[in-house]
Amino acid sequence: MHQNDDQPTDTDRDRAIRLSADVLGQLDDEQRRLLEVDLQSNATMRKQREDLLVVVDALSHQHAAESLPTPSLELREAIQARLEGEVCLPDKPVKPTSERTRWSRRRVVVTLAIIASLLAILAVPIGQAWRTRETANEDLAIMGGGGAPATLGGVKR
Amino acid sequence: MSANRDGDSRSWVLATVDEFEGRLTRYAIRLLGDEHSARDVVQHTFLRLCDAVPDEIQNHVGPWLFRVCRNRSLDVLRKNGRVESLGGSESEQLPARESDPAVIAEQQDLGRWVYQLLGELATSQREVIELWLNDFSYQQISQITGRTEGHVRVIAHRGLSRLREHPRTRQLLDDLPPGSTAKPVASARRLSRHSSMCE
Secondary structure, eight states: OOOOTTSOOHHHHHHHHHHHHHHTTOOOHHHHHHHHHHHHTOHHHHHHHHHHHHHHHHHHHHHHHSOOOOOOHHHHHHHHHHHTTOSOOTTSOOOOHHHHHHHHHHHHHHHHHHHHHHHHHHHHHHHHHHHHHHHHHHHHHHHTTSSSOOOTTSOOO | OHHHHHHHHHHHHHHHHHHHHHHHHHHHHHHHSOHHHHHHHHHHHHHHHHHSOHHHHGGGHHHHHHHHHHHHHHHHHHHTTOGGGTSOOTTOOOOOOOSOHHHHHHTOSHHHHHHHHHTTSOHHHHHHHHHHHTTOOHHHHHHHHOOOHHHHHHHHHHHHHHHHHSHHHHHHHHHSOTTOOSOHHHHHHHHHHHHHHHO
């Protein structure tokens, strides 16, 4: 397939990216050496680099010359207050109270439910035993003619 | 002992505020477009610094501050429904402002012109170049923005190309006297940055 000469190839693009990185001082020694080799044989790249250097220098000068925003007294007061522990931490993630309350409520309900279940389980045999004992006492009372003390197990002395 | 450490930590925070407040505020203004919100974001950033453990961030406090500031700015933009402006397409066309002769007269100076043009780049390009202007390397910019270093390289290249290729910039470059390439001060800055990066 014929490639259009006007379209930059990947290599051209990579070189151009390296060129920008070089102008911004972001190439290591080896990368710079390779770029210098490319530059020696490519006048267009040399011109691009020259232009980029001028643009970047102009930008740097303008940036350095621009006055910075004035220091904020309010900021310093807020920081002093924070450092002295006068301010709670509004930016720290704190669990919402309602969520915490909901959890503790759930815990109480679950505990109560378990206790109720245990009581129900224990109540059945206790109730049965109590009823059996009552019945046995009544039987003994009937057999002994009433009024006579009965012993457990129905043995009369 | 503990009081001593608290005192050190306090001095460190205050010194960091002195060192970074101006640059951080300028960066936030550029991101948010208004000073009031920018100051709020910067205050949030430094209050986070008060809670940080100095030993953990002392070696990269600059990138740390800018990253916190950036993330907070994004939150503010999201809240205001303006987040698309930060993710802006990199193929945005720059406006050609050459019709007004008064504007042209004011923009004779290349520095002023490209600096103004910088504000009109796609946000990602503008941001990367501004972070570079704040003395951050590609690696640090990558840490601040959460992009890969390779992506930062590409974005910086696109931004610089747009600045250079704008018709007005071309005209100003052509008008420069021959041989007026990089000025010594900026070149020295570039080289010192390069050498410090290689350390």
